[in-house]
Amino acid sequence: MSATLDKLVNQPYKHGFVSDIESDVAPKGLNEDTIRLISAKKTEPEWLLEFRLKAYRNWLGMQEPKWPNVKYPKIDFQAISYYAAPKPRKKLAGMHEVDPELLRTFEKLGVPMNERAALAGVAVDVIFDSVSVATTYKRKLADVGIIFCSISEAVHAHPELVQRYLGSVVPAGDNYYAALNSAVFTDGSFCFIPKGVKCPMDLSTYFRINTEASGQFERTLIIAEEGASVSYLEGCTAPKFDTNQLHAAVVELIALDNADIKYSTVQNWYAGDENGVGGIYNFVTKRGLCKGVNSRISWTQVETGSAITWKYPSCILRGDNSVGEFYSVALTNNHQQADTGTKMIHIGRNTRSTIVSKGISAGHSNNSYRGLVRITPRADGARNYSRCDSMLIGERCGANTFPYIQVHNKSAQVEHEASTSKIGEDQLFYFAQRGIGAEEAVSMIINGFCKDVFQQLPMEFAVEATKLLGLKLEGSVG
Amino acid sequence: MIYEDSKILLEVRGLRATVDGIEILKGIDLTVRTGEVHAIMGPNGSGKSTFAKALAGHPAYRVSGGSVRFEGRDLLALAPEERARAGLFLGFQYPIEIPGVANSQFLRLTYNTLQAQRGKDELDPLEFDDFVREKMKLLEMNPDFLDRSVNEGFSGGEKKRNEILQMALLDPRVAILDETDSGLDIDALRVVANGVNQLANKDNAVVLVTHYQRMLGYIVPDYVHVMSAGRIVKTGGAELALELETRGYDWVSAGQREASGALA
Numbered sequence A: 001m002s003a004t005l006d007k008l009v010n011q012p013y014k015h016g017f018v019s020d021i022e023s024d025v026a027p028k029g030l031n032e033d034t035i036r037l038i039s040a041k042k043t044e045p046e047w048l049l050e051f052r053l054k055a056y057r058n059w060l061g062m063q064e065p066k067w068p069n070v071k072y073p074k075i076d077f078q079a080i081s082y083y084a085a086p087k088p089r090k091k092l093a094g095m096h097e098v099d100p101e102l103l104r105t106f107e108k109l110g111v112p113m114n115e116r117a118a119l120a121g122v123a124v125d126v127i128f129d130s131v132s133v134a135t136t137y138k139r140k141l142a143d144v145g146i147i148f149c150s151i152s153e154a155v156h157a158h159p160e161l162v163q164r165y166l167g168s169v170v171p172a173g174d175n176y177y178a179a180l181n182s183a184v185f186t187d188g189s190f191c192f193i194p195k196g197v198k199c200p201m202d203l204s205t206y207f208r209i210n211t212e213a214s215g216q217f218e219r220t221l222i223i224a225e226e227g228a229s230v231s232y233l234e235g236c237t238a239p240k241f242d243t244n245q246l247h248a249a250v251v252e253l254i255a256l257d258n259a260d261i262k263y264s265t266v267q268n269w270y271a272g273d274e275n276g277v278g279g280i281y282n283f284v285t286k287r288g289l290c291k292g293v294n295s296r297i298s299w300t301q302v303e304t305g306s307a308i309t310w311k312y313p314s315c316i317l318r319g320d321n322s323v324g325e326f327y328s329v330a331l332t333n334n335h336q337q338a339d340t341g342t343k344m345i346h347i348g349r350n351t352r353s354t355i356v357s358k359g360i361s362a363g364h365s366n367n368s369y370r371g372l373v374r375i376t377p378r379a380d381g382a383r384n385y386s387r388c389d390s391m392l393i394g395e396r397c398g399a400n401t402f403p404y405i406q407v408h409n410k411s412a413q414v415e416h417e418a419s420t421s422k423i424g425e426d427q428l429f430y431f432a433q434r435g436i437g438a439e440e441a442v443s444m445i446i447n448g449f450c451k452d453v454f455q456q457l458p459m460e461f462a463v464e465a466t467k468l469l470g471l472k473l474e475g476s477v478g
Numbered sequence B: 001m002i003y004e005d006s007k008i009l010l011e012v013r014g015l016r017a018t019v020d021g022i023e024i025l026k027g028i029d030l031t032v033r034t035g036e037v038h039a040i041m042g043p044n045g046s047g048k049s050t051f052a053k054a055l056a057g058h059p060a061y062r063v064s065g066g067s068v069r070f071e072g073r074d075l076l077a078l079a080p081e082e083r084a085r086a087g088l089f090l091g092f093q094y095p096i097e098i099p100g101v102a103n104s105q106f107l108r109l110t111y112n113t114l115q116a117q118r119g120k121d122e123l124d125p126l127e128f129d130d131f132v133r134e135k136m137k138l139l140e141m142n143p144d145f146l147d148r149s150v151n152e153g154f155s156g157g158e159k160k161r162n163e164i165l166q167m168a169l170l171d172p173r174v175a176i177l178d179e180t181d182s183g184l185d186i187d188a189l190r191v192v193a194n195g196v197n198q199l200a201n202k203d204n205a206v207v208l209v210t211h212y213q214r215m216l217g218y219i220v221p222d223y224v225h226v227m228s229a230g231r232i233v234k235t236g237g238a239e240l241a242l243e244l245e246t247r248g249y250d251w252v253s254a255g256q257r258e259a260s261g262a263l264a
Helices: A002-009 A032-041 A046-060 A100-109 A113-120 A138-143 A151-157 A159-165 A176-184 A425-432 A438-449 A459-473 B048-056 B080-085 B103-117 B125-138 B156-170 B186-199 B238-247 B250-263
Strands: A023-025 A084-086 A123-128 A131-135 A147-150 A189-193 A203-208 A219-224 A229-237 A245-247 A250-255 A260-268 A280-290 A296-303 A308-311 A314-317 A323-332 A337-346 A352-361 A366-375 A383-393 A398-407 A413-423 B008-019 B022-033 B037-041 B061-070 B088-091 B098-102 B174-178 B205-209 B223-228 B231-236
Touching: A032 A046, A032 A176, A046 A159, A046 A176, A138 A147, A147 A151, A151 A159, A151 A189, A151 A219, A159 A189, A159 A219, A176 A250, A176 A280, A189 A229, A219 A229, A219 A260, A229 A459, A250 A260, A250 A296, A260 A280, A260 A459, A280 A296, A280 A323, A296 A308, A296 A337, A296 A459, A314 A323, A314 A352, A323 A337, A323 A366, A323 A459, A337 A352, A352 A366, A352 A398, A352 A438, A366 A383, A366 A413, A383 A398, A383 A438, A398 A413, A413 A425, A413 A438, A425 A438, A425 B080, A438 A459, A438 B098, A438 B103, B008 B048, B008 B205, B022 B048, B022 B061, B022 B205, B022 B231, B037 B048, B037 B238, B048 B061, B048 B080, B048 B088, B048 B174, B048 B205, B080 B088, B080 B103, B088 B156, B098 B103, B103 B125, B103 B156, B125 B156, B125 B186, B156 B174, B156 B186, B174 B186, B223 B238, B223 B250, B231 B238, B231 B250, B238 B250
Parallel strands: A123 A203, A189 A219, A203 A229, A219 A250, A229 A260, A245 A280, A250 A280, A260 A296, A280 A308, A280 A314, A296 A323, A308 A337, A314 A337, A323 A352, A337 A366, A352 A383, A366 A398, A383 A413, B037 B205, B037 B223, B088 B174, B174 B205
Antiparallel strands: A023 A084, A123 A131, A147 A189, B008 B022, B008 B061, B223 B231
């Protein structure tokens, strides 16, 4: 039976292919000249170059974090190319101008973006190796005053907004990988929802890494002004490579008074083969600032890919009555390692946070939840509810929970619940005895286990996430 | 009910099975025909539940000898889910819990899987809802059951009713009910037994695996088999169960020991 389970969870990566688009790749290596080159390629203003250089100098004096429960060989930062852009680089007027090879790549991934955008009513700002090649629905959004574009574009079109908010939630020296990102980020998304505007559709970006050994340093900045609201979707897939690829993104969210930001991610990057060779290193800093009163930031993530995931989407609850939420499914399999969770920092009065984490481990993988709940001294009436559930599939995987709870205000209420369950032969036998094969049984058990998180996803994404988990765990059953 | 031209559903010959390398079943012979109700009784550790699970194909129970024919097919050659689809049902002593999966969803999936197997129409959620509610009346079940997660937080009695509800939905040829009476209070026992009686007909068969006689007061078996040390050591009619109730199992087992002693 464990052989059946092994087969089930050891599916080859179905999105593993390299599309044949000519790339403009910077020479490998990192120094101040590399940074000047990136900045020059992107014709950036002086202040941004300074921002990058300052971050780089910070980074030089920093150490890689050692505390995550993950193991990997030392990264040679000089062996990475820090810039890659697909050709041609001229501005595109519409979908018809997009490189057909690129479109075929999306077809293979099962995300035909034109259809998808139309079907789902989603504006897709497609990021393909760091440079945006197509943006849809932009005009419709512009009509209500929403800015949704690549961050490079925003640097030129809305420099005052970018300069005001960039690095305001994740400072350039925040941590090793955030500093690196601040120095070398090439592109990403920018989203600005003005005062009182409810974004009329979900905003979506597909990230995709395509050039071998080119590090990806995405930078995303989302600002919701007073009373504004937005739901943002990020979905990722990457082609199959044998060399590890570093991905160190930074995402910053800012919610002003009464604003509401919902950020959903489905991540399916290449995780390495069944022996743990290759795969993406996903070292990401995601943080939201509930700056205004009654503001709300909600993170939902479905993490299924990457060789190593190191990611803690967090909320700083500064505004009184602000709300932070974190809903997570992390699935690891083969030799994948995930150390993921959240931080909820309660600063304002009557701030509330909810954490729901579902970890699924299969194969030889190791899945850790690491979460911090901090109630600062002036956060009167703060409340937190945390629930961390782990599910083990097979005998050789591991699950860990590392909750850090720091309460400095007596009026706080903090609850933490945790559970561990297992899919073993008795569970599968019960289904089998009702005529249901192992594949379908595992899928049903997993979807039931993840229900509380999937319910938080926008409808389209929930369907995709359900399929994705099925895909990761399906296989030819003997 | 025993009748003239009944057909053989299940034919077990010399069945041996091991668990963790230890032989538990040491040669079981059993023939079950349409319309019959069999009771398999015996003390704890005699191999009753092992027999039930080995028939259903639990992977931890390895068949090491003998043969089983199910409506003429080689049952042991089939995967557990194929045995279920062929019409072999096992009512579990300890049904598993499936958090987050609504009972209605699970029941419909199992029902439709078997319908598809039999070349019959599958039911959409609305049609299935009507259908399952009708079946639930048989077991005096509260419709809330449909919305709750499968067996999660169910009392022992609720779990057993849910098992018999599945039997009602799946309409098996042979239903093996493993200790269905355990954990039931007297009212629940009556309801569950009544449900089983209504489901039993001249085209199917029921095999009750039980430690106690009390369920047999409600479901009257045609045959009672007593197991001891991995074998069926005595077979009789319904009256044998009553005798076991008053005399216990020791006299049967002792008789068996003498018999095997004589053989040796």
